[in-house]
Amino acid sequence: MVEEEFDVLIEDEEGNVIVDETLTSLANGFIDLWLPRDKNYQVTITQDGKSAELEMSTFEGDDTCITTMQLT
Template sequence: MRLSTRPRLIVSAVLAALVLAGCAAQPDPERETEAATAVEQWAALDATELIDQLEATPVDERPQDVMASIRQDEVLVSAPDGSQEVSVPIEESHYLSIAPYVDQTHDCFFHSLTTCTGEMGGEEITVRVVDDRTGEVYVDETSRTHDNGFAGFWLPRDISATITVTAAGRSAETSVETGPDDLTCLTSLQLT
């Protein structure tokens, strides 16, 4: 019995799909094991150590086998392929990473310790954070941004504050909140 043209095309398409599926890249168990080990090593640190170490690591030396994203109450550490994710709790404080800029920025809500970069790496900045309700000064210091262009600050949770950043004779100011639904990555401070 001979198949008509249409059924032969369908059979050919199904066979081609099966062949291509068989030729697709297969998971690499060794690479997955390495990524899982890296995730476990970073997740073994407490949140403060994890954040401090990754923020201070020069951009070209940052780990390629792990992703780390800061949420309001945890750092999510994961393998780049999404095969593993571990939560490292943040106790009591809210971490806010600030990347002031002059010419170029990116949208950001949750700071990525492994991929976020700002334009002002290694620059001296003065940062002042003042509570909008009480006038309490939480931060008033001159520091240097990390190689990734960010400077991070531990702030009390559930406050409204005004942040002022000054660098090289330019400044910017904005309001922030540190509640359960607020950002951990501030990239909208354009210095003028």
């Protein structure tokens, strides 16, 4: 899904909104985001009525590239 728009909502575990934007995927199909370290997040990405949700964290040793989200 190259250079397509997605609605991205990311909240931390306290419910603070970190990202609430429409973002365009890059030429490689990825969306590049930087999140504060040492926190847990709820990520929701939507496009054309489909969505993907993921709980993730940014602690040392956590994955820095998430490639498993699929819109359903």
